[in-house]
Amino acid sequence: MVNGKYDVIVVGAGHAGCEAAHAAATLGSSVLLITMNMEAIAKMSCNPAMGGVAKGQIVREIDALGGMSGLISDQSAIQFRMLNRSKGAAMWSPRTQNDRMVFSNMWRNTIELNPNISMFQDMVNELVIQNNVVTGVKTAMGFTYEARSVVLTSGTFMNGTIHIGRNQFGGGRMAEKASTGITEQLVSLGFESGRMKTGTPPRVDGRTLDYSKMEEQAGDKTPGLFSYMSDKPLETQRSCHITYTNPQVHDVLRKGFDDSPMFNGTIKSVGPRYCPSVEDKINRFAERDRHQVFVEPEGWDTVEIYVNGFSTSLPADIQIEAMQLIPGFKNAKIFRPGYAIEYDFFPPTQLSLNLETRAIENLFFAGQINGTTGYEEAASQGLMAGVNAHRKITEKSPFILSRSEAYIGVLIDDLINKGTQEPYRMFTSRAEYRILLRQDNADSRLTTKGYELGLASEGRFKKHQEKEKAIKDLTNYIEKTSIPPDEINPVLTKKKTAIVNQKYKFKKLLSRPQIQVSDFDDVKTTKPYLSGLSVDLKEQAEILVKYHGYIEKEQEMAQKLEKYNNMVIKPGFDYNALASLSAEAKEKLNNIRPTTIGQASRISGVRPSDISVLLVYFGR
Amino acid sequence: MLNLHDTIVAPATPAGISAISVVRISGNDAVAIVDACFSKTLVGKDGYTIHYGFIQDGDTRIDEVLVSLFLNPHSYTGEDSLEISCHGSPFIVKRVIETLIKYGARMADPGEFTLRAFLNQKLDLAQAEAVADMIHSNSEASLQMAISQIRGGFSDDIKYLRQELIDFAALIELENDFGEEDVEFANRPKLRALVEEILTQIEKLRSSFVAGNAMKNGINTVIAGKPNAGKSTLLNALLNEDRAIVSEIEGTTRDTIEEMFVLNGVQFRLIDTAGLRESVDHIEQIGVGKTKAEMDKAELLIYLFDAGKTTPQELETELGQLPAVKHTVLVANKTDTVDFNAKDWPKGMVSISAKEKKLQLLVEKLEHITNVYELGNETIVNNARHADALTKSSEALHTVLEGLSNDIPSDLVALDIRSALYQLGLITGEVTNDELLDSIFGRFCIGK
Secondary structure (H helix, E strand, C coil), X not given: CCCEEEEEEEECCCHHHHHHHHXXXXXXXXXXXEECCHHXXXXXXXXXXXXXXXXXXXXXXXXXXXXXXXXXXXXXXXXXXXXXXXCCHHHCEEEEEECHHHHXXXXXXXXXXXXXXXXXXXXXXXXXXXXXXXXXXXXXXXXXXXXXXXXXXXXXXXCCEEEXXXXXXXXXXXXXXXXXXXXXXXXXXXXXXXXXXXXXXXXXXXXXXXXXXXXXXXXXXXXXXXXXXXXXXXXXXXCEEEEECCHHHHHHHHHCHHHCCCCCXXXXXXXXXXXXXHHHHHHHCCCCCCCEEEEEECCCCCCEEEEECCCCCCCHHHHHHHHCCCCXXXXXXXEECCEEEEEEECXXXXXXXXXXXXXXXXXXXXXXXXXXXXXXXXXXXXXXXXXXXXXXXXXXXXXXXXXXXXXXXXXXXXXXXXXXXXXXXXXXXXXXXXXXXXXXXXXXXXXXXXXXXXCCXXXXXXXXXXXXXXXXXXXXXXXXXXXXXXXXXXXXXXXXXXXXXXXXXXXXHHCCCCCCHHHHCCCCCCHHHHCCCCHHHHHHHHHHHHCHHXXXXXHHHHHHXXXXXXXXXXXXXXXXXXXXXXXXXXXXXXXXXXXXXXXXXXXXXXCHHHHHHHHHXXXX | CCCCCCCEEEECCCCCCEEEEEEEEECCCHHHHHHHCECCCCCCCCCCEEEEEEEEECCEEEEEEEEEEECCCCCXXXXXXXXXXXXXXXXXXXXXXXXXXXXXXXXXXXCHHHHHHHHCCCCCXXXXXXXXXXXXXXXXXXXXXXXXXXXXXXXXXXXHHHHHHHHHHHHHHHHHHHCCCCCCCCCHHHHHHHHHHHHHHHHHHHHHHHHHHHXXXXXXXXXXXXXXXCHHHHHHHHHCXXXXXXXXXXXXXXXXXXXXXXXXXXXXXXXXXXXXXCCCCHHHHHHXXXXXXXHHXXXXXXXXXXXXXXXXXXXXXXXXXXXXXXXXXXXXXXXXXXXXXXXXCXXXXXXXXCCCCECHHHHHHHHHHHHHCCCCCCCCCCCHHHHHHHHHHHHXXXXXXXXXXXXXXXXXXXXXXXXXXXXXXXXXXXXXXXHHHHHHHHCCCCCC
């Protein structure tokens, strides 16, 4: 018996699932979002924050395309910081601390307000597959839903196992059941699966902490926003605090090593190297006598505190004993202990660039099921999978972003071509064209695409066009305008840079590292033009002028490589026929089946000499 | 699309009459094709063996030959290859090749043997280029250099430098991505020291290009002097042949004449020039202009004067007008005709008689100069493309230093380092670049 028919079924309602459902539904598909717990929509299972270095850029990109993560982050924010302000513009990265409950509720509202999305609470334990095409899902309660396309976003739930000390039990998140059935079914169909591990720190009662023993980390004085559509920056903010572990804390933690699932062999799967548990830190970096601990509030109206940097799966009593030796934590009471979780994932090299599995048609994967970590990484994949699920069943071309267009492009390209051995997190260093992929210009890069897809609204598109025009006008103005010395010299003196003795070009003055557009706000010549322009606008024009040389250099490099991306390899090409390819390259190329020489060049295990072979073979 | 499954054939020795010529054939069917037209059967025979017999087309014997057999992967191309040594007549070579083509081989494209060696990972890019250089090498030193490059020395040096830079870049990236966390920042003075060290090494390689270029293309040597000082006579004497027209009339040589001259395995590119004088003859004026241009480019200037017709004072005036050249050798000619007292003349001057072929003193002087160009253990850059990539790497690294001085943001520093890595990668083929492949393989003559 069939209980319902939909265009797209999204399994899982985390950051990936919600963006996927929202995207497909906004494009016009009828969507069923199935989750095991409707009270746990878009949960922040780990730290209550969005964005950060490279991740903030991704949130901006999701927003520019018409996704919801940026808007919801803004509306649930309790603190905003632009990280890396002291570095170049490519490194500026927005981050918010969020109210976990508000964040979750806002996503739930967003889903409920979309007439194309239905919800159902149950566990999907089987996919309906006919002739290698997915046609629906079956649930634990025996329901069957038909769909033309299915997006799996299982997070940490598939065969999830939670570890605290020697205790281990099934679960997809603390106090929530694991899901079963799908991995076994897909493996029986020939999929390769693996296990990954991640962890989370204890949550504590903020009323029991002594903040006078810690450093305060307040939000920015003039907080910004993620979304290009948001216009109300925070008026009040909550602070985080910083404290440090010490040798006494480490000694207590070491007592628990024998019972640590990380060290006694219980956990065999791989965790992220860049987000290690505290026991891992003191084990691997024994020479360091302290590690940073960030004390982060979980919301506006809660005393619950997230102890960032203290992720652990040691026995709960050890966690408490050690934590109480941290300055400010002497009387700390624990709400929930930290834990480690292992879960199933499918190596993402089994997908095509549109996130569809190569083995089963119309089946899409997004988020941790692909071996990634992070809300932002998950949400962006969800958006792309939702868009592509809709486009597949409406017979439109796949929507793929290149590495020079978006961090999202870098992310998916890396996953499909290189796979991942540990939970994949985005870093700016993964991008070749960092100067192009800035947080300030995500709309320039992507909003037109989002609008053409049907995801970005008319209003967003118009706002974007107006902004583009204003930036162009401002950069032209900077290019053309000259300023007399008596007007500008006071500014130059104040900024400790050489004065000028004749009329000087605005543009040339701006090329000095010490000088910013805002320095011209009160200069007689420029004041009438600059007054009334937004800070963002001035900042972006300034970046375009100051970084002009570097931007051009990267654009040239990107174009050079674009040529390889336009060299198409015909589907079904037999790499075994090329005796000169290395054995590893043959295996990887036959397996991943790149569509272009450019893609082939990025597959791990394919060496430059192999690419030379392909170039020569395909007639260069 | 290239067909790499074909069996290819080409002459491996230059066209012309000689004692023997070698025809080479390579590919999957090479052995079978030769068997079809050889008096013996080679299928099943071991590699590295030589076989005597006849190349024949049916009943028609074409030539008596020796066939050397190389089996995949132990051959230059990495494929089954055979070298047929036949008699050195263009007609016979042509008939042998025609016969092999008749039985299934095809004529090789220019550079195709080396291309296949590259594709079969027998050579990397720098090595493949060195093969091209070796084929074109006219002197021992240039050959030695090409051989050392085939063995990979140059690539190794660059790879080492590149790795150092990658480690450096990683430090900066760490700082970029984890600046918010409790990481140690890259130590700027240490970074600066490392970049400077790398620059020193790049600089060394880069300056070796001049010496490398001299070995590959010959030392640019200009013979200059007043009209009728005997420049063309000297050229002929050095070459031991009548290459330039010699006469008593001033201004006989109106254009520059270029010849190669090998001494101690080092090549000199000798350029005989029109004599330096103010002339009313328009064509001769052009010649004098060219002489001046050649002198400006020269690495070695042999300045010749007629010992019988020049006073030391006049010579000093002439020398004052010469451009600055790396090595200048002052040569007094026609010393046989006059009473010559070396004390009156500048130090270091050598005297010869070109007409009598008494050149001993000059030859000794040139031998001394060749020592400078002798190949040591230092890696020498001999390829203009490599020199260019080193120059660009050096520029990018200087930009890094400049950035460190101006305290530019670390993301921009990282970008400059990436540019340098890219340039270094172009040399070892670690960055794919199809124009590169085009330029490399286009330079091969047929057969290699």
